[in-house]
Ligand SMILES: [Zn+2]
């Protein structure tokens with residue numbers, strides 16, 4: 108075993124794309140060389156408030172950037188190229204090899220991000236072979252997918268050849284006539300393939316995936332029968348679909364108006380490069396298209412996923428400046444919702460129907476086919492490449508499991524198959540496959556600017572705000588440790604049966620408890636006139652206490668923000684409420700020395716979530732608070748490890764949310 112470990116092996120490390128659909132990012136590593144294959148993004152799931160895009164954690168690549176020799180791009184979908192412009196700001200990628208169309212789309216993103224000078228883009232043609240570093244040589248094998256100009260890869264390494272399918276289906280009558288280069292796959296299969304990494308998206312679906320062309324007659328029927336305008340939405344990046352829609356518009360004597368930035372961009376790029384052939388006069392600017400008769404109009408737009416800001420979503424809400432729904436409209440959804448988007452899509456459909464339009468959507472209409480192969484496509488891939496080892500990729504967990512069963516039914520032994528997660532390290536030698544020590548993998552959330560990172564703690568706070576609201580509390584405490592005024596408590600978005608009086612009474616009790624049991628640790632007599640008070644610590648203790656009480660008494664967990672207003676020493680104490688009912692809480696037994704073990708046991712939950720709340724807030728608005736409390740100590744170092752430990756938990760939570768949404 109140790110011998111084997113010393114033997115150089117090929118490492119394949121996916122940093123995204125597993126147990127999810129999205130942000131496909133894969134690392135190939137041999138000796139001193141690192142080669143990347145694709146770098147995509149994913150879209151946020153419910154609960155990721157204010158998050159625009161989701162990126163994989165690339166700490167591993169940042170740490171090892173000196174060894175990165177280059178990147179290979181398989182095709183131009185966002186889940187494969189959407190992360191590149193962002194990564195180029197953070198680490199070095201000397202060269203990117205990829206298909207013409209994908210790199211044209213990437214150029215737009217890189218220009219926008221101002222990183223055009225950070226790398227070299229090299230376009231490839233089918234069967235081109237490129238060398239990356241000392242150890243990798245990659246052949247681009249034409250495949251078929253919903254996106255034009257897409258490739259599978261044959262990666263030759265010192266331990267053997269790896270076939271990396273990229274996204275694929277076997278479409279024998281592709282819209283652009285570019286057929287799957289199956290001969291090349293078979294060639295490698297004959298020579299011997301060490302390992303196959305294959306697209307698992309539709310591994311649960313039996314049969315062959317229908318060809319893209321099969322939607323043509325169904326779309327044709329709906330368009331030719333439409334009495335008024337035709338409005339169609341699909342993914343802008345589904346180049347073949349868009350090309351067919353343009354062809355149908357021409358055939359049916361309708362002019363085309365385009366709505367949505369990505370639709371305009373992608374069509375411009377694809378026409379420029381010759382992936383779509385449509386005469387210039389087919390297109391009419393949206394402002395002028397209203398002058399044409401409805402029966403001669405086709406509007407092609409974004410919004411097939413119910414994205415709130417996309418054209419069709421805005422139209423459905425009556426918020427679009429140029430287009431309003433008419434009862435004579437036929438609106439066609441030529442796409443199926445990505446898991447997680449289903450609710451927004453059906454809501455959009457409902458709104459459009461309520462406005463009186465005829466809406467065509469759903470599986471039975473034959474207006475959409477997947478770009479990813481079904482079980483029989485996957486079997487054909489296995490049959491052609493005859494791999495020794497097999498790793499299903501690009502899919503959620505159940506899809507990976509299902510794909511591995513298909514491989515076993517094709518004769519790949521179970522022990523030669525690995526189901527892995529993001530960050531796992533696949534170690535391959537000429538005759539073995541295994542898992543190494545995993546590397547750091549997780550998510551990085553970007554806000555609308557795509558520059559600001561929404562870290563896990565910020566996200567947690569937003570979730571807390573959204574779910575349970577916020578309580579702010581002002582406490583006036585003198586430097587010699589007495590409560591100098593009644594606390595003021597404010598609620599926003601908190602549903603509670605407790606009245607304001609009770610809440611301020613509880614706040615009072617927590618303050619009193621902290622002053623009685625924690626003051627000694629939190630204030631130090633440094634020899635000067637006034638003691639040195641850790642006001643941040645005081646706030647934190649009060650927040651923790653109130654949080655715990657609210658959880659116990661009301662079963663709510665609002666975000667709690669305590670501000671302490673220091674008063675000069677000698678300020679008379681506020682005595683608290685004489686008329687208050689007795690405290691129901693078990694009396695805290697901190698003892699004179701406080702902070703002992705017993706004391707911790709008395710507040711067992713203190714470490715479980717509250718420190719994060721405090722620490723995160725301290726980071727975000729330190730100026731104001733420090734000003735308010737004078738020379739308060741910075742966020743204590745002790746809180747930092749706790750916050751660090753939180754990150755995986757939050758990540759786990761978001762992942763759970765996503766899979767719940769997918770299910
Ligand atoms: Zn794709």
Ligand SMILES: [Zn+2]
Pocket residue numbers: 131184186187274501
């Ligand atoms: Zn994909």
